[in-house]
Each structure stands twice: as structure tokens, then as C-alpha cells.
Amino acid sequence: xxxxxxxxxxxVLKTGQSMTLLCxxxxxxxxxxxxxxxxxxxxxxxxxxxxxxTTAKGEVPDGYxxxxxxxxxxxxxxxxxxxxxxxxxxxASSYGGPSIYEQYFGPGTRLTVT
Amino acid sequence: xxxxxxxxxxxxxxxxxxxxxxxxxxxxVSVYLFWYVQYPNQGLQLLLKYLSGSTLVKGIxxxxxxxxxxxxxxxxxxxxxxxxxxxxxxxxVRRISNFGNEKLTFGTGTRLTIIP
Numbered sequence: 001x002x003x004x005x006x007x008x009x010x011x012v013l014k015t016g017q018s019m020t021l022l023c024x025x026x027x028x029x030x031x032x033x034x035x036x037x038x039x040x041x042x043x044x045x046x047x048x049x050x051x052x053x054t055t056a057k058g059e060v061p062d063g064y065x066x067x068x069x070x071x072x073x074x075x076x077x078x079x080x081x082x083x084x085x086x087x088x089x090x091x092a093s094s095y096g097g098p099s100i101y102e103q104y105f106g107p108g109t110r111l112t113v114t
Numbered sequence: 115x116x117x118x119x120x121x122x123x124x125x126x127x128x129x130x131x132x133x134x135x136x137x138x139x140x141x142x143v144s145v146y147l148f149w150y151v152q153y154p155n156q157g158l159q160l161l162l163k164y165l166s167g168s169t170l171v172k173g174i175x176x177x178x179x180x181x182x183x184x185x186x187x188x189x190x191x192x193x194x195x196x197x198x199x200x201x202x203x204x205x206x207v208r209r210i211s212n213f214g215n216e217k218l219t220f221g222t223g224t225r226l227t228i229i230p
Binding site: 004033040041042044048090092102103105106107108 | 118123155156157158159160163204217218220221222223
């Protein structure tokens with residue numbers, strides 16, 4: 001079991017470039033999440049998905065798009081990167097439903113936008 | 115909406131000394147409470163959680179936390195820390211509801227540094 005994996009681990013972009021971050025989980029989880037972590041601000045939810053083909057906005061969705069075409073994958077896209085998007089991005093997944101299931105986190109992607 | 119306050123951004127502690135990391139929350143509805151740990155260059159890992167029942171909950175690696183509803187606090191404690199406890203610790207809350215898509219709200223984190 002690899003758990004939650006994220007690709008790539010590091011990336012440097014120039015302002016205006018685009019990229020896609022890939023999150024994959026092998027635990028058959030229904031729910032998946034994208035967070036960004038910034039110094040002094042903790043983790044903030046960008047977008048989340050409660051099932052294949054569905055996505056929803058989180059706390060800080062502007063400038064990002066997501067897709068969940070397969071249950072095991074959750075993609076985060078930056079169409080036109082800005083320096084304000086320099087951050088560490090974490091993907092997480094969990095079982096769904098009303099019960100309280102633990103969120104499992106990936107190792108993170110460190111993105112720098114110059 | 116919920117909010118979480120971790121007043122101490124950094125806590126240095128000597129090895130084998132006790133530690134308490136403070137967490138206070140604000141919410142107009144009842145919440146579940148969590149502590150996560152992030153070791154250097156890794157993702158977050160669940161340390162412990164309070165859902166209901168006994169207000170003292172025990173987690174992994176010898177940590178425990180006590181839920182105090184009147185003070186809206188959920189402080190994390192360990193009686194004797196080890197070098198390997200050096201990490202960042204995040205408190206989080208989640209609204210209690212019958213919907214499965216309730217989101218976690220995180221605090222800003224406390225960096226625990228163990229001094230040999």
C-alpha cells in the first residue's frame with residue numbers, strides 16, 4: 001500500500017505558466033482534498049471531491065481548478081501561476097459518509113512561482 | 115464557521131521534560147477535535163481525536179489531550195518528550211453533522227523543538 005502519493009515533489013514555475021499536480025491514492029477512498037500550507041497560516045482547503053466526477057470549492061479556490069475523472073486520482077491545476085501561489089500543496093483522502101474517518105495526507109509538493 | 119487558535123507558534127523543550135501545546139477553538143455548533151503531527155518534510159499524520167465520551171483522549175507516541183468544553187480548549191500534552199517528537203503540531207476541528215463532507219479547519223501550527 002503506497003497510501004497517498006503526490007507528483008511532482010518540487011517544481012519551479014515562472015509567472016503565467018501552467019501546471020498540474022497529481023494526487024493518487026490506493027485505499028479506495030471516496031473523498032479527496034487539496035490543501036495549501038503557508039507559513040503562519042496552517043492548512044487551507046482549496047478544493048475537495050466527495051466522489052468520482054464531483055468537485056467542490058474549499059476556502060481558497062481562486063486560481064485553481066480540479067478534476068476527479070477516476071476515483072483514485074485527484075488533479076489540481078494552475079492555469080496561470082502567480083507568485084502568491086508559492087506554497088506547499090498537500091493532498092489528502094478519506095472514506096466518505098457521515099462517520100468520522102481519518103484523512104490521510106500525501107508527502108506534499110513544494111511549488112515556487114517566480 | 116469554526117476557527118482554531120494555537121497561540122504558541124514555537125515551543126522549545128528540553129528532552130525528557132513535559133510539554134503542553136495549547137489549542138482553543140471557536141464554534142457556534144458542536145465540533146469534533148483533532149491533533150495532527152507533521153514531521154520534517156512529510157505530510158500530516160493523525161495523532162489523536164476527540165469525538166465523544168471521555169474528555170481525556172490518548173493518542174500515538176505517548177501524547178494525550180483533554181477536551182474542555184467550558185474553556186473551548188483541546189490542549190495536547192506529553193509527560194516526557196523525546197528528540198523524535200521534534201515536529202509541527204496542528205490542532206483541527208470539524209463541525210458535527212450528518213453530512214460526510216464537513217471540512218477540517220486547521221490552526222496555524224506549533225513548532226515543537228526538543229533540546230538535547
